Amino acid sequence: xxxxxxxxxxxxxxxxxxxxxxxxxxxxxxxxxxxxxxxxxxxxxxxxxxxxxxxxxxxxxxxxxxxxxxxxxxxxxxxxxxxxxxxxxxxxx
Amino acid sequence: xxxxxxxxxxxxxxxxxxxxxxxxxxxxxxxxxxxxxxxxxxxxxxxxxxxxxxxxxxxxxxxxxxxxxxxxxxxxxxxxxxxxxxxxxxxxxxxxxxxxxxxxxxxxxxxxxxxxxxxxxxxxxxxxxxxxxxxxxxxxxxxxxxxxxxxxxxxxxxxxxxxxxxxxxxxxxxxxxxxxxxxxxxxxxxxxxxxxxxxxxxxxxxxxxxxxxxxxxxxxxxxxxxxxxxxxxxxxxxxxxxxxxxxxxxxxxxxxxxxxxxxxxxxxxxxxxxxxxxxxxxxxxxxxxxxxxxxxxxxxxxxxx
Numbered sequence: 001x002x003x004x005x006x007x008x009x010x011x012x013x014x015x016x017x018x019x020x021x022x023x024x025x026x027x028x029x030x031x032x033x034x035x036x037x038x039x040x041x042x043x044x045x046x047x048x049x050x051x052x053x054x055x056x057x058x059x060x061x062x063x064x065x066x067x068x069x070x071x072x073x074x075x076x077x078x079x080x081x082x083x084x085x086x087x088x089x090x091x092x093x
Numbered sequence: 094x095x096x097x098x099x100x101x102x103x104x105x106x107x108x109x110x111x112x113x114x115x116x117x118x119x120x121x122x123x124x125x126x127x128x129x130x131x132x133x134x135x136x137x138x139x140x141x142x143x144x145x146x147x148x149x150x151x152x153x154x155x156x157x158x159x160x161x162x163x164x165x166x167x168x169x170x171x172x173x174x175x176x177x178x179x180x181x182x183x184x185x186x187x188x189x190x191x192x193x194x195x196x197x198x199x200x201x202x203x204x205x206x207x208x209x210x211x212x213x214x215x216x217x218x219x220x221x222x223x224x225x226x227x228x229x230x231x232x233x234x235x236x237x238x239x240x241x242x243x244x245x246x247x248x249x250x251x252x253x254x255x256x257x258x259x260x261x262x263x264x265x266x267x268x269x270x271x272x273x274x275x276x277x278x279x280x281x282x283x284x285x286x287x288x289x290x291x292x293x294x295x296x297x298x299x300x301x302x303x304x305x306x307x308x309x310x311x312x313x314x315x316x317x318x319x320x321x322x323x324x325x326x327x328x329x330x331x332x333x334x335x336x337x338x339x340x341x342x343x344x345x346x347x348x349x350x351x352x353x354x355x356x357x358x359x360x361x362x363x364x365x366x367x368x369x370x371x372x373x374x375x376x377x378x379x380x381x382x383x384x385x386x387x388x389x390x391x392x393x394x395x396x397x398x
Binding site: 011013015018019020022024027029031032 | 341346360363364370
């Protein structure tokens with residue numbers, strides 16, 4: 001499961017699937033694909049597993065939940081982790 | 094009152110005395126110098142800009158002078174002080190006017206953070222719609238900007254788009270367009286009536302001269318404009334003039350990279366830039382001939398109410 005970290009520090013601007021995000025913490029601006037934008041939106045709404053994200057995104061983008069989509073999503077999630085925007089949700093100790 | 098109301102001698106005397114207080118849009122500069130070539134250049138280039146009273150508040154006071162008595166005679170140099178503080182290495186004295194312009198740009202990019210400052214030229218239609226032309230040096234930005242101003246577009250700036258954080262409008266200074274090297278001949282051929290100042294040779298940018306601002310543009314210096322287009326120009330020899338849409342997200346990132354203070358402004362800068370991009374149509378533009386380029390801009394202006 002993935003959950004969003006400090007969603008309040010990210011500021012999105014979207015133009016019909018073309019989007020940029022400003023990160024308050026780093027001061028950097030990033031461009032994201034429709035896939036990345038959709039993934040972040042779902043995770044910010046509530047924690048998701050990678051599998052459930054694939055289903056949500058496939059439905060949202062009206063595409064098949066293929067292996068290719070899974071790989072693309074994996075790359076996006078890796079990027080989010082590097083940016084410290086998401087983290088694995090671990091069971092409470 | 095404009096500076097043109099003063100005689101050459103009065104300009105020299107004011108420069109050598111309390112200084113000339115020039116109004117360039119949002120900023121007032123006080124310039125002091127006893128260098129004769131600077132007086133000639135300032136009188137030519139700022140002839141139509143508002144002149145303020147001697148005791149008017151100025152955002153910045155610049156003193157340009159020879160660094161030492163010896164240097165007055167042996168390879169004369171000029172150096173500049175901002176509010177008394179020495180800036181930069183001395184330059185050959187024939188570059189005094191260019192140094193003044195560069196220092197004004199330096200001051201704005203370092204102090205005017207009530208604006209989002211984009212490295213871009215800005216020209217506008219009479220109805221207040223502006224085109225922002227961001228580009229790195231060598232892209233033909235200033236040449237294109239100069240040409241547009243010779244064909245009815247109003248000059249706001251050839252160097253800096255100043256987006257107000259307060260109202261989102263683009264403010265200009267209508268200062269002279271800085272042209273370099275081959276661009277000087279290109280503009281002289283394009284518009285033989287264009288007035289160019291004395292060239293400064295062997296600068297870090299090559300030979301530089303400034304194009305005098307049109308009278309109407311200088312008189313309208315206080316009128317902000319609304320950005321309607323962002324066009325990334327690129328000169329390509331012999332290429333046809335071609336405009337192609339550019340994605341807004343990509344345009345925004347490129348504008349941010351071309352900004353002087355985007356990172357410094359943080360979220361305010363992001364919001365200001367996002368608003369500009371949202372309100373503008375964004376394009377890449379390549380051109381090889383100025384006449385063709387002007388025609389494209391005319392069509393662009395006619396296509397959007």
